[in-house]
Amino acid sequence: MLACRGIRLIKGNTLTSPSPAFGVLLVNLGTPDEPTPKAVKRFLKQFLSDPRVVDLSPWLWQPILQGIILNTRPKKVAKLYQSVWTEQGSPLMVISEQQAQKLATDLSATFNQTIPVELGMSYGNPSIESGFTKLKAQGAERIVVLPLYPQYSCSTVASVFDAVAHYLTRVRDIPELRFNKQYFDHEAYIAALAHSVKRHWKIHGQADKLILSFHGIPLRYATEGDPYPEQCRTTAKLLAQALGLTDGQWQVCFQSRFGKEEWLTPYADELLADLPRQGVKSVNVICPAFATDCLETLEEISIGAKETFLHAGGEAYHFIPCLNDDELHIELLRLLVQEQTQSWISAE
Ligand SMILES: C=CC1=C(C)c2cc3[nH]c(cc4nc(cc5[nH]c(cc1n2)c(C)c5CCC(=O)O)C(CCC(=O)O)=C4C)c(C)c3C=C
Ligand SMILES: [Fe+2]
Numbered sequence: 001m002l003a004c005r006g007i008r009l010i011k012g013n014t015l016t017s018p019s020p021a022f023g024v025l026l027v028n029l030g031t032p033d034e035p036t037p038k039a040v041k042r043f044l045k046q047f048l049s050d051p052r053v054v055d056l057s058p059w060l061w062q063p064i065l066q067g068i069i070l071n072t073r074p075k076k077v078a079k080l081y082q083s084v085w086t087e088q089g090s091p092l093m094v095i096s097e098q099q100a101q102k103l104a105t106d107l108s109a110t111f112n113q114t115i116p117v118e119l120g121m122s123y124g125n126p127s128i129e130s131g132f133t134k135l136k137a138q139g140a141e142r143i144v145v146l147p148l149y150p151q152y153s154c155s156t157v158a159s160v161f162d163a164v165a166h167y168l169t170r171v172r173d174i175p176e177l178r179f180n181k182q183y184f185d186h187e188a189y190i191a192a193l194a195h196s197v198k199r200h201w202k203i204h205g206q207a208d209k210l211i212l213s214f215h216g217i218p219l220r221y222a223t224e225g226d227p228y229p230e231q232c233r234t235t236a237k238l239l240a241q242a243l244g245l246t247d248g249q250w251q252v253c254f255q256s257r258f259g260k261e262e263w264l265t266p267y268a269d270e271l272l273a274d275l276p277r278q279g280v281k282s283v284n285v286i287c288p289a290f291a292t293d294c295l296e297t298l299e300e301i302s303i304g305a306k307e308t309f310l311h312a313g314g315e316a317y318h319f320i321p322c323l324n325d326d327e328l329h330i331e332l333l334r335l336l337v338q339e340q341t342q343s344w345i346s347a348e
């Protein structure tokens, strides 16, 4: 063993950091800079031009995007953003910053040394490139890229990988990298979700059914090999097991459908409109595919889907917030980083 470069366990759980120093790039989807049609248009233009998100031929898609969608959707969606926007900014950004800060504190205590954690968003600001630049400026020569998507999808995680690869094409001295592809079945992820559901039940009571609403993707992406729906179903099964739920007490659905193509089913809005007719009068709704509350959870699920359910005859609807900056969530993120740094440690 090379004595000067190895990681050591010192007193209790504190580790010495591997050398050269490492940093963490925490990645999420991104959000508009402001809740205005102009800023939403800028954001949607970048997001919806990514072929990982919409894989149609640009010759076909760009005229639809530029000619129709970007002329109508920003105004409508800006209003939705306004309904969830906070004094500090977009919920996704505010919470992501809290996550980065808490993870840095946790990692620095664990490794007994300052470990920089920076945010990088796939679309909008701060960009993935700026995250790398900030980490480099803080001396990090090794980077753990941690996309905040528990379930892998080509439309999210692969686009993060593309952005990382694109950044690397433009630097002379590339950093050493570890890329966390997924954590849909990680014990600490399931434990954090279970804890959050139980905490909610303690306050609001347990409803007839736990609805697990995952972000949807076009069905075609799955039939062409995207493992996302299978991973969602595994997460759901593991969570139901951890909570001791029987088959009739939980159900998976998929939200945030976009465009005319068929997406993963059942659709969240249709399911929630139908449940009261099946005799399900109260629901708890959790969104396990989102690490951070955002427009899609706070507006679509916490507000919109609630109206749908109550309007259809439901009596009680309780949304369970995302893991956000929960202690167990930060612990999970720290464990994922530690697992990724293992190979650096054992190689020394
Ligand atoms: C066009 C197709 C889309 C795919 C495929 C898609 C996959 C996908 N998205 C998330 C997470 C988030 N999506 C968010 C917003 C959002 N998503 C789409 C479209 C697709 N998403 C659009 C057009 C938007 C913008 C809002 C709108 O116009 O409706 C967000 C929230 C961002 C915020 O600012 O709060 C997140 C997070 C996942 C996990 C996923 C695939 C698994
Ligand atoms: Fe989305």
Ligand SMILES: [Fe+2]
Pocket (backbone or CB within 6 Å): 256, 296, 300
């Ligand atoms: Fe949406």
